[in-house]
Amino acid sequence: MKKVMKITGLVLSGVVLLLVGFCAYVAAVGVPTYDPPVVPRITVERTPARITRGEVIAQIQCMECHANNDNRLTGKYLAEVPPLFGKLYSKNITQDVEKGIGKWTDGELIYFLRTGVRKDGTYAPVMPQYPNMADEDLKSVVAWLRSDRFPVQATNQEAPPSELSFVSKLLTHTLMKPIAYPEQAIRFPDSTSxxxxxxxxxxxxxxxxxxxxxxxxxxxxxxxxxxxxxxxxxxxxxxxxxxxxxxxxxxxxxxxxxxxxxxxxxxxxxxxxxxxxxxxxxxxxxxxxxxxxxxxxxxxxxxxxxxxxxxxxxxxxxxxxxxxxx
Ligand code: HEC
Ligand code: HEC
Structure with missing residues (x-):
């Protein structure tokens, strides 16, 4: 009996040690970084139809989290996120080359929107990934980001960096992960259904x-x-x-x-x-x-x-x- 207790005790302290070790690791590493991806070579043609459609999607998605009071995509504090996850800020995604996404290629944007991973392998937590958006819709978003619409015009304002809580960091090692880049084309749903x-x-x-x-x-x-x-x-x-x-x-x-x-x-x-x-x-x-x-x-x-x-x-x-x- 004593032996069983001893073994159980040893196993338990082993588990506790592992957990403590894992937490220390998470605290030290923060959000994990991945191998820099091979981004697709895509050049999105900016047709008026795409810009119009991209604007619809951007108003539902991107504007909600990235637009400031003046309606520009300068990044902002995400007040609806419960404090347990820390203080989260989105980023400047205007056409500004320094603070915005002026230097990103179309392929880098599309890769990031699908997977959550930037070209340098860093992962963006909280920023949603769009694994099921049709290729054509994703291209429309990119066309809109490059368009002459007001919200995306270059501004060098920026939001402070996010302060992720330990819980959020832990989540990026467990539930919040990159999504694989799709191997096949993603088409629109059957328009008759x-x-x-x-x-x-x-x-x-x-x-x-x-x-x-x-x-x-x-x-x-x-x-x-x-x-x-x-x-x-x-x-x-x-x-x-x-x-x-x-x-x-x-x-x-x-x-x-x-x-x-x-x-x-x-x-x-x-x-x-x-x-x-x-x-x-x-x-x-x-x-x-x-x-x-x-x-x-x-x-x-x-x-x-x-x-x-x-x-x-x-x-x-x-x-x-x-x-x-x-
Ligand atoms: C739920 C809120 C949310 C929505 C919706 C959202 N984003 Fe984001 N986005 C974020 C946050 C937060 C970050 C910063 C992540 C970080 O700190 O790593 C971010 C980062 C980014 C980045 C990386 C910028 C950089 O400099 O690294 C790009 C590009 C981006 N978002 C584009 C978009 C586009 C395009 C849309 C619409 C299709 C969109 N986002 C929708 C929250 C959001
Ligand atoms: C950012 C989170 C969020 C998203 C995205 C969202 N909702 Fe909601 N929705 C809520 C919340 C929170 C409420 C409760 C609002 C309230 O109680 O006043 C709600 C309420 C509703 C209601 C009202 C139900 C009632 O109480 O009578 C409907 C209908 C609804 N949502 C449909 C949708 C549809 C359809 C979509 C997608 C196009 C959507 N929601 C996207 C958060 C969201």
């Missing part, structure tokens, strides 16, 4: 699943539908008033989902205009998306009907969180 368009718009363009699933970090970005609690909501975020705000359950669960509350038209109005059927306003960080077409948002509604239902009572969860804070 509303459901395919809905999934693409929700998961690849709107990133709706990233906020409306079960966990902010433990997500499958490549196979989004495998994400834990997919569209069941319940992620706690920080609202504009600094108070916690919980994301909605967008599945069609009869009791706790949004289905019983919305018609398709009401859903389109809520997502594009930010107003619920009862007239209440959707709060930040749920940003209205007027740049999406009725067809695209209607398609999201149709797609959500096909997503496995999840019972998750957000109103209850929200009330519990408020109570715990008091």
């Amino acid at each position: 509303q459901i395919a368009l809905g999934k693409y718009t929700a998961d690849a363009i709107g990133d709706c699943f990233a906020c409306h699933s079960g966990d902010m970090l433990d997500q499958d970005k490549s196979h989004t539908e495998r994400t834990k609690g997919y569209y069941g909501g319940g992620i706690e975020m920080v609202g504009e008033d600094g108070k916690p705000i919980v994301t909605a359950n967008l599945t069609f669960d009869e009791e706790t989902g949004i289905a019983r509350k919305y018609t398709k038209e009401q859903f389109i109005r809520a997502v594009k205009g930010g107003v619920r059927p009862d007239g209440s306003i959707l709060r930040s960080p749920m940003a209205p998306k007027p740049m999406l077409s009725d067809r695209e948002v209607g398609a999201i509604f149709e797609y959500l009907k096909t997503v496995p239902k999840i019972r998750n009572d957000i109103a209850k969860k929200s009330a519990e969180i408020q109570l715990a804070r008091k």
